[in-house]
Amino acid sequence: MAIDITEEFQLDLSAVASETSTVNSNILYDLSFNSLGFFLGNGPENPIRRETAQYRKDQSDNANEPGEQSLSGWWLRSQSSFHLGAGIKFYEPAQDDKLRFRFAESRGVDPWIAGEVSLLPAATQGHVTTNSTATVLQSIHSGTTDAVLMLDGHDVDKVWADGTVTHFIDYNTGTDEPVYGICNDGTYAYWLTNDPITGVQKSHFYKKLLSGTSSTADVQFHKYGTEAVSSGFMEWVKERPVACVNNKIYELNPNASTSTDPVLVYEHPNTGTVYTGITASGTNIYVSGYNGLQGFILKLVLDANGGLVPTLDGAVVAAELPRGEIVHTIKYYLGYMLIGTSYGARVAQVSDAGDIIYGPLIFTSNQPVYQFACDDHFAWCAAGIGNEVGLKRIDLSAQIDTLVFPWSDDRVVDGVNVKTTGVAFIGNSDKLAYSGAANYVYVDSNNLRSSGSITTGGIRYNTLENKHFKYIADRALYTESSIVDIAIISKDGTSSDIANKNASTGNSDSAIDPGSEEFVQFKFTLHRDTADTTIGPKLYGYQVKAVPATPRQRLIQYPLYCFDTETDRYNNRSGYDGQANEKLLAIEQLENVGDFVNVTDYRTGETYSGLIEEVSFMGMTPPDRRFDGVGGLLKVTVRKI
Secondary structure (H helix, E strand, C coil): CCCCCCCCCCCCCCCCCCCCCCCCCCCCCCEEECCEEEEECCCCCCCCEEEECCCCCCCCCCCCCCCCCCCCCCEEEEECCCCCCCCCCEECCCCCHHHHCCCCEEECEEEEECCEEEECEEEEEEEECCCCCCCEEEEEEECCEEEEEEEECCEEEEEECCCCEEEEEECCECCECCCCEEEECCCEEEEEEEEEECCEEEEEEEEEECCCCCCCCCEECCCCCCCCCCCEEEEEECCEEEEEECCEEEECCCCCCCCCCCEEEEECCCCCCEEEEEEEECCEEEEEEEECCEEEEEEEEECCCCCECCCHHHEEEEEECCCCCCEEEEEEECCEEEEEECCEEEEEEECCCCCEEECCCCEECCCCCCCEEEECCEEEECCCECCECEEEEEECCCCCECCECCEEEEEECCCCCCCEEEEEECCCCCCEEEEECCCEEEEEEEEECCEEEEECCEECCCCCCCEEEEEEEEEEECCCCCEEEEEEECCCCCEEEEEEECCCCCCCEEECCCCEECCEEEEEEEECCCCCCCCCCEEEEEEEEEEECCCCCEEEEEEEEECCEEECCCCCEEECCCHHHHHHHHHHHHHHHCCCEEEEECCCCEEEEEEEEEEEEEECCCCCCCCCCCCEEEEEEEEEC
16 A cells, blocks of 8 residues: 555654654654654553663673772772882773882872882981082092082082081182083092183193092193183093083093193084083993084994094984983983983983984973982982972883883972982982082981872773762871871862871771762872881872762663554554554664664653664564554663663
8 A cells, every 4th residue: 555645654764863753743642763653552561661771790800909890899999009100190990010000190208119108208408509500419438438529610519418518629709710520430539620821711620539628739630721611521431531621522541641631532513512411331432412402412432442532433423312302411320321301301222332222201300300310220310390409210120111111209308499400329328419509409318208198190990981989998007196198189180188097097998079070089198207207107008999970871661552553542543554564664774773863752751862772573463364464562672861
């Protein structure tokens, strides 16, 4: 039977989600999917069913820590160590250890012992510095005492572990020239300055026993240079002093006489070149510097006799930094070259042939990295913490990625907003000294900092859906009066205090109520013991418990009549031969497309968008001469979105 275009019902198989629902005119349908109308066939045996859709599923848990991958019951996140450094933004389930043991940021704490976070030493304010640029610090063991040698413009001083000072070189500002570069071999110090000769300033090299003082006479070695020094640098490498004077590089003989010229190794063709660092590895000596915006590292090769090749080809460019990134210092340590730049720090691999392959920036800093101090498998960087005097630390024992190493903020002097210009260990001790520009030298105290903090990465369980974070449990060791404060940081950066934990509260769960959040972070602030300032708490880890806050979806199953001829609640007759089969094919087509459909329930007025999850048809019209068509009961299950 052909379709009469005057019929009140038209079939549309397009499955366009934005299509309007059926408008009831002469026939009052109970339900429609887009413009496809149906009468409900519900009853005791075929009721309309509404139930919550499954929103989580059980998974096997293969994580390193039990519970990390379970998506039934509590959602857990545990962290038992922070020793792989700062810089992570989010934690995710099933991460490897290179990410699971990291954190976002810290201040004044030591996370480098696996499974333990503790407070760093407090800073003791020491000797005044006057130089507004780089102040070089060098470890020395003078006499029987550990000290650090500080080059500060016109003066060089020995700063002792207790912060006291012995003047080593005292040049008068306005009369004498500054000390442009200094190095030492453990017995002597060697330095570069200008001396007046017939009224003209020219380069001059001096030396003095480290055990001496400012009253000890300077000893000249090598004769006057041929030009005045405007920039200079010196370092003891390969059993000799190497000096950079303006755009020239010289090899020095520590036992030379005043009548001996230093050996010119290399003269850079650009007279504006500034050399900034010297280090050595294998059979090579490296010199860093810059011209304008271009930073570079030169390689000087030792000849068969152990001397530097005194030709123009004696220096080759081993590395160039990206435009605008200036090299301020280099240091070879544990098989790697540390590169301090105007942007931060890099680590380079040095091949057997002396070639340099450097990695990405380990961290970025507000100021240049002026100096490195190394001990064990760590490198401390004079890089500042924000705008404050402080150090950053790199762990060279574990690579997170190719030439990417763990790092964190380290020592910091609260509220002192000047550049950090130098760092060195005080002799053979484990105490660090670090300097602020035109400020002070700071020395590690025997006391701990009064407080320090560590902030986790964002916890979001690898989904952008919101969660309800309910509990956090710390794992810490407390001294009698030490405290650990716990705060929660929401997505918008708002911080709220959760708990103040101490020896009496122990490691119990603390309730959290931040509302529904996509992710949160936690900040742990450690406070030292009030009675004994040399001890403080140790944070071992934490565990967070959360549940998903995803709005629940509904599954609604509708039993629908699907016959050729049907009547509405007012006995208005509708249909035609073949209607049942066409409507069945139409609803199956909507299911196949998989797009949203507009569902309207005319009994209740409910209208929503949904996905057809399942279509089930039970034919109820017997195929004999008394009946025609394929009518029956149609069950359509919709996921309400």
